[in-house]
Amino acid sequence: MAPKPWVxxxxxxxxxxxxxxxFLLPLVQTLxxxxxxxxxxxxxxxxxxxxDLNFADALRNTFLLTLVVVPVQIALALLMATMIAxxxxxxxxxxxxxxxxxxISDLAAGLAWLAILQSTGYLxxxxxxxxxxxxxxxxxxxxxxxxxxIGIALAEIWRATAIVLVIxxxxxxxxxxxxxxxxxxxxxxxxxxxxxxTLPLLKPSIQSALILRTxxxxxxxxxxxxxxxxxxxxxxxxxxVWQGENQNTGVAAAYAALIMLISMLATFxxxxxxxxxREQMA
Amino acid sequence: xxxAMTPVRRLLFWTLVAVLLLWVLLPIWLVAxxxxxxxxxxxxxxxxxxxxxxxxxxxxxxxAVEGVANAFLNSVIAxxxxxxxxxxxxxxxxxxxxxxxxxxxxxxxxxxxxxxxFPLAILALPLAVGFIRIGLYDSPFGVALMHTVLALPFxxxxxxxxxxxxxxxxxxxxxxxxxxPVQAFFRVxxxxxxxGLAATAIFAFVISWNEVFAASVLTVRERTLTAYLLAxxxxxxxxxxxxxxxxxxxxxxxxxxxxxxxxxxxWGISGR
Amino acid sequence: xxDILIDRVAKSFxxxxxxxxxxxxxADGEFVALLGPSGCGKTTLLRIVAGLETASGGRVVxxxxxxxALPPRARGIAMVFQNYAVxxxxxxxxxxxxxxxxxxxxxxxxxxxxxxxxxxxxISHLLDRWPARLSGGQRQRVxxxxxxAVQPAVLLMDEPLSNLDALLRLEMxxxxxxxxxxxxxxxxxxxxxxxxxxxxxxRIAVMHGGVIEQIGAPGAIYARPATRFVGGFLGSPxxxxxxxxxxxxxxxxxxxxxxxxxxxxxxxxLRAEDAVPVGAAEGxxxxxxxxxxxxxxxxxxxxVGDQPLRAIAPPDAAIAPGARIGLRPDPARLSWFDPxxxxxxxxx
Numbered sequence: 001m002a003p004k005p006w007v008x009x010x011x012x013x014x015x016x017x018x019x020x021x022x023f024l025l026p027l028v029q030t031l032x033x034x035x036x037x038x039x040x041x042x043x044x045x046x047x048x049x050x051x052d053l054n055f056a057d058a059l060r061n062t063f064l065l066t067l068v069v070v071p072v073q074i075a076l077a078l079l080m081a082t083m084i085a086x087x088x089x090x091x092x093x094x095x096x097x098x099x100x101x102x103x104i105s106d107l108a109a110g111l112a113w114l115a116i117l118q119s120t121g122y123l124x125x126x127x128x129x130x131x132x133x134x135x136x137x138x139x140x141x142x143x144x145x146x147x148x149x150i151g152i153a154l155a156e157i158w159r160a161t162a163i164v165l166v167i168x169x170x171x172x173x174x175x176x177x178x179x180x181x182x183x184x185x186x187x188x189x190x191x192x193x194x195x196x197x198t199l200p201l202l203k204p205s206i207q208s209a210l211i212l213r214t215x216x217x218x219x220x221x222x223x224x225x226x227x228x229x230x231x232x233x234x235x236x237x238x239x240x241v242w243q244g245e246n247q248n249t250g251v252a253a254a255y256a257a258l259i260m261l262i263s264m265l266a267t268f269x270x271x272x273x274x275x276x277x278r279e280q281m282a
Numbered sequence: 283x284x285x286a287m288t289p290v291r292r293l294l295f296w297t298l299v300a301v302l303l304l305w306v307l308l309p310i311w312l313v314a315x316x317x318x319x320x321x322x323x324x325x326x327x328x329x330x331x332x333x334x335x336x337x338x339x340x341x342x343x344x345x346a347v348e349g350v351a352n353a354f355l356n357s358v359i360a361x362x363x364x365x366x367x368x369x370x371x372x373x374x375x376x377x378x379x380x381x382x383x384x385x386x387x388x389x390x391x392x393x394x395x396x397x398x399x400f401p402l403a404i405l406a407l408p409l410a411v412g413f414i415r416i417g418l419y420d421s422p423f424g425v426a427l428m429h430t431v432l433a434l435p436f437x438x439x440x441x442x443x444x445x446x447x448x449x450x451x452x453x454x455x456x457x458x459x460x461x462x463p464v465q466a467f468f469r470v471x472x473x474x475x476x477x478g479l480a481a482t483a484i485f486a487f488v489i490s491w492n493e494v495f496a497a498s499v500l501t502v503r504e505r506t507l508t509a510y511l512l513a514x515x516x517x518x519x520x521x522x523x524x525x526x527x528x529x530x531x532x533x534x535x536x537x538x539x540x541x542x543x544x545x546x547x548x549w550g551i552s553g554r
Numbered sequence: 555x556x557d558i559l560i561d562r563v564a565k566s567f568x569x570x571x572x573x574x575x576x577x578x579x580x581a582d583g584e585f586v587a588l589l590g591p592s593g594c595g596k597t598t599l600l601r602i603v604a605g606l607e608t609a610s611g612g613r614v615v616x617x618x619x620x621x622x623a624l625p626p627r628a629r630g631i632a633m634v635f636q637n638y639a640v641x642x643x644x645x646x647x648x649x650x651x652x653x654x655x656x657x658x659x660x661x662x663x664x665x666x667x668x669x670x671x672x673x674x675x676x677i678s679h680l681l682d683r684w685p686a687r688l689s690g691g692q693r694q695r696v697x698x699x700x701x702x703a704v705q706p707a708v709l710l711m712d713e714p715l716s717n718l719d720a721l722l723r724l725e726m727x728x729x730x731x732x733x734x735x736x737x738x739x740x741x742x743x744x745x746x747x748x749x750x751x752x753x754x755x756x757r758i759a760v761m762h763g764g765v766i767e768q769i770g771a772p773g774a775i776y777a778r779p780a781t782r783f784v785g786g787f788l789g790s791p792x793x794x795x796x797x798x799x800x801x802x803x804x805x806x807x808x809x810x811x812x813x814x815x816x817x818x819x820x821x822x823x824l825r826a827e828d829a830v831p832v833g834a835a836e837g838x839x840x841x842x843x844x845x846x847x848x849x850x851x852x853x854x855x856x857x858v859g860d861q862p863l864r865a866i867a868p869p870d871a872a873i874a875p876g877a878r879i880g881l882r883p884d885p886a887r888l889s890w891f892d893p894x895x896x897x898x899x900x901x902x
Contacts, residue, residue: 011378012390014371015438019393022409022431027400029408083299096542097303100310103538104531105492107508111527112309115316118324118520122312125328136327158309170546211398219401222494222512226523229516236404236495243407243499256404267399451639454606457626458633459704460656473643 030260033253045250049258052251058233064149065234066217069156073213074206076157077164081172082194095169102162109159110226114140117151117227142231152232155223160216164209171205172198207274214270215263235259310531316524317341324520344525353510354529356422357491360506363426364433364490365483371430372437373479377471379438380445397435405431406496413500420501428496433486440485444478445471481544488534556617556630556707556740557582558603563612565598565764572598574764575612585734585741587755589748591787595764596744597712603742604710605629617707627656632706636713638697640685646672646696647681653704671703674733691722698730702737709734711743715750727753748788752776760784778889782896785823785889791853791864796822796838797893807858808839812883815890815899823889826853826866829881831873837880840865845875 037044049055084095101109116122119138127133139147175198183193221236230237239255242248287295316324320340323329344350375394379387406428410419418424448471456466497509505513511526518526538545558580565573573595580586588596601607603614605626613620621629632653641649648655650671654664672678675695685693694714701709714730715723731754734741745751751758752772759769760783768780779785785793798805798821800814805822814820829837831854838858846853851866854873858881865881867873890899 005384008378008382008384008387011374011382015375015434016390016393018367018371018430018434019397022427023397023402023405024393026405026408026412029411030405033408033411080302083295083302086295087299094299094303096539097306099545100306100535100538102545103488103492103534104310105494105508105534107494107511108313108492108527108530109309111511111523112313112531114520114527115312115524116309120325120327120329122329128328158305166545173546215399215401219403219495222508225512225515226527236401239404239407240495240498243410249407249411252407256407259404260400263401264399449637449639451635451637452641454604454626455633455635455639455641456652457606458604458631459653459700460627462625462627465656470641470643 027260030253030256033249034257036250045254048248048251049254052238054233054238058235058238061149061232062218062220062235065153065156065220066214068153069160070210070213070217072153072157073161073164074209076161077168077209080161080165081168082198084169085172099162099166101159102166104159105222106156106159106220107222107226109155110223113151113155113158113223114227140228140231145232148228148232152220152224152227155227156217156220159223160213164213167205167209167212168202171202175201203274203276207270207276210274211267211270214266218259218263218266310535313524313527313531316521317344317528319521321519321521324524340521341525341528344522344529347522349505349510349514350507350526353505353507356425356501356504357507359422360425360429360497361487361490363423364429365486367426367430368433368437368486369441369479369483372434372482373441375438376441376443377445377467379442381450394435394438397431402432403428403493403495406499409496410499420504422501422504422506425497425500425506426490428500429490429493432493432496433489436489437482437486440482441475441479444475444482447478448474478544481541484537484541488537491534492530557584558708558740558742559613559615560599560603561613561615563599563602563609563614565595565602565607565610572764573602573609576761576764576766577612578759578766578769580740580742583738583740585743585754585756587743587745587751587758588761589745589751589758589787590761591746594761596746596761599761600710600712600742600744603708604631604633630707631710632701632704632708633710634694634697634701634712634714636716638690638693638717640688640693640696640700642685644685645681646677646683646685646688649685649696650681650699650703652700657704667703667705668699671699674702674736675699675729691718691726694718694726698733702733702739705737706739709739709741711741713744713746716745716747723750730754749790752788760787762787777887778898779823780898782821782823782891785891789825791826791866793889794824794826794863794865795891796824796858796861796863798822809835810838810880812888813885819893820899821891821893823891824863824881824883825887826864828887829865829883831865831867831871832880832882834878834880837882840879840881842873842875842877842879845873 034045035041035043080098084091084098087094104112114121117139119136123139124133124137128135138144140151141148179197179201180193183197188196219236220234221240224232224234224237230241235255236259239252239259242255243252318337318340319326320337320343375390378384379391409424409428413419413424418427452470452474453466456470457463461469492508494508494512497506498512501509507526507530511523511530515523558578560576560578562575562577563573564575565571576595576599578586588599590596598607602609603616605621605624609622613622615621616629616631641652644652647668651664651668654667659667668681669678672681675698677692677695677699680688680692680696685696688696694717698714715726718726727750743751743754755772757769758772758775760767760775762783768775768784775784776788779788779793782795786795796807797819798807800806800817800820803814803817804811805814805820807822812822840854840856840858840863842854842856844855846855847869849869851869852871852873854865854867855862856865857863873879891897892899
């Protein structure tokens with residue numbers, strides 16, 4: 001084909017313009033909004049955010065949740081992915097059921113776990129049947145922060161392990177079977193094979209799963225609201241409240257800017273720490 | 283199945299498989315019971331795993347609640363527009379990345395990947411300000427624009443690999459045998475890419491259907507289903523919440539079931 | 555029907571030169587093979603003729619018409635691709651009729667031409683099948699039938715047989731030759747397989763490093779290679795090259811002397827079948843290291859002095875590894891090259 005050098009630019013132009021207008025521009029606008037004070041540039045919004053009663057709790061809760069949920073998800077997904085590799089018949093069915101939560105909204109996931117954790121819910125019914133409980137007991141309140149935290153973490157793990165699983169299974173499919181077989185021939189145990197062959201070769205997939213999950217974990221919101229309402233403050237939840245109830249976009253934008261900063265730092269750290277040298281690429 | 287596994291280990295293995303299956307399915311089953319059981323089931327104590335009475339009345343009652351039908355409709359509109367926009371904008375870009383080596387391709391790809399490093403839904407905050415100005419605030423179309431930001435990078439990356447999987451020679455053969463580039467695309471590339479494009483579209487639909495935060499920030503009256511549920515969460519009875527939860531879960535699970543064959547192609551790529 | 559004129563066509567990708575002002579003429583109805591190792595520019599040249607690649611300079615004239623500015627569809631060509639490029643979403647019949655349908659020919663004519671092309675390639679029984687259900691050889695036949703159905707002025711083929719296994723390739727080669735002879739289509743055929751080029755082509759253009767090293771009839775190129783590269787690329791085992799020095803019109807190899815075209819350093823090109831094994835004292839002294847019985851002959855690998863050489867011997871010859879024998883060359887079938895330039899030296 002006689003090359004018309006403008007063709008690819010024409011093809012990407014709509015996407016570029018769109019992302020420019022609705023991704024890059026709002027990114028900048030967030031910063032501008034957060035820095036807008038009464039009379040020009042100021043850190044007033046940040047000061048209000050830092051002085052907010054819920055700020056410290058929200059920051060701590062978000063970090064705690066991320067620190068607990070993401071590693072558990074990676075470990076669980078790794079376990080599931082290696083199990084999938086060993087299932088012969090029924091593999092597709094098991095895999096499909098395991099990835100169902102992928103399709104489920106965080107709000108719906110929160111509601112599903114609400115059915116279990118509410119005071120007359122299934123967890124309490126089981127505890128009651130076991131004689132551990134005298135009657136309906138509320139767990140999702142400020143008086144029971146540990147159970148509330150565990151409940152939210154469980155719901156998040158339940159919902160979002162699927163995406164990690166899919167990324168890892170897709171990554172494992174790229175690893176030639178011969179590597180594992182070669183290791184087996186040279187006498188490696190299953191654990192050694194996993195540790196020395198699968199895991200290192202899976203590093204790029206683990207990296208992208210970590211980035212994706214961590215960024216989304218800092219965004220956690222609907223699961224928390226469905227289960228605990230405002231009993232468990234998180235950063236995005238506070239942004240939502242400042243935007244909606246308090247009608248203060250400036251402080252909401254300050255929260256947003258903080259969340260973006262944290263996400264960017266996390267991505268940067270993952271990219272640095274889990275770097276695969278080019279010459280080791282499979 | 284590893285033939286070297288002993289019976290005991292095999293039993294353990296399959297027990298673990300079963301436990302994990304149950305772990306995934308049980309909450310869905312329980313929210314469905316809550317949705318179909320109505321008020322009585324929610325406050326039944328202690329609970330049984332099987333429904334005492336199963337009826338669609340409670341679900342129907344939920345659908346009749348004021349605002350629910352409209353919210354459902356808004357969700358469908360937002361998701362449909364998201365599908366159209368993300369495929370219409372993403373597929374050409376994916377094609378360009380797959381077929382042309384051009385200056386700026388890397389920069390464009392970086393822009394697309396950059397979206398990964400940010401919690402995108404947060405961008406709804408500044409967008410709300412802009413949307414009010416141009417009249418897109420409180421409309422499923424405004425929500426769809428925001429949701430397209432979420433779905434577009436995904437559509438670009440998936441269609442890129444989709445088009446890379448269609449041998450260039452097929453297109454060249456079409457050119458040699460009388461097609462213009464546009465004809466070749468629609469007669470040869472498009473039919474072959476169609477199943478993958480459909481999968482991409484469905485995932486875009488699910489992304490929009492499930493999104494809560496941006497939809498809540500960008501609407502007040504014309505709520506999507508997620509935004510509506512979130513807004514009424516604190517004042518609605520439990521069985522209503524469960525009915526809403528189930529209504530959210532069902533379409534997306536069915537959709538993803540329909541394209542399960544593509545799950546790994548699609549997510550595997552976007553996870554790389 | 556049309557002739558092809560390739561006039562000083564050049565192509566570079568950035569700083570890398572793929573073709574350096576290549577010129578070639580293909581007469582109406584002629585079959586020319588572009589032969590060379592991978593990366594020699596042969597496929598690039600073919601794709602420039604097809605219009606799938608743009609030349610950096612020069613012109614391509616097909617049937618008297620400069621096609622440089624024309625898209626592939628307007629060049630009156632058909633093409634067979636290395637990986638067949640049979641459309642997977644169309645039946646065999648739809649594949650073969652694709653070009654005709656694009657030309658908006660009447661339905662009956664399309665059907666007639668498809669039937670004729672399918673018959674030529676002996677795939678009439680496959681017309682309703684989907685490509686996914688075909689073997690590689692069958693797909694190849696569909697690709698050729700698709701190209702012939704449009705009755706192109708020029709047929710371009712890019713390594714069409716390279717993805718077939720050896721036996722199928724032999725069969726397809728013979729069929730291809732018969733079909734193309736019957737159709738009388740001007741054909742430009744790219745291959746890296748010298749037996750394919752020798753067997754099929756009226757003329758062969760041997761390419762190397764973006765340059766055509768030699769153009770000629772297969773027999774002529776084989777017998778009188780213009781460069782050391784051509785001699786080494788054609789023939790199996792490849793031509794042997796022995797560096798020797800000549801004085802007084804005689805080149806000495808060990809104790810053996812041959813008439814040389816010039817004095818000083820010269821390189822003898824000797825094909826394995828052009829030398830007869832004789833007693834050690836009667837020919838070029840050859841130390842045999844390995845003996846491989848090939849059925850039709852013995853393949854001998856060894857060295858003359860410290861220069862490697864391959865020779866053949868009758869299947870029943872009693873030659874053991876480690877033996878020193880003599881090789882008596884046929885003086886009429888020797889090639890001499892300038893060791894510096896690699897060009898052929900003609901006897902004075």
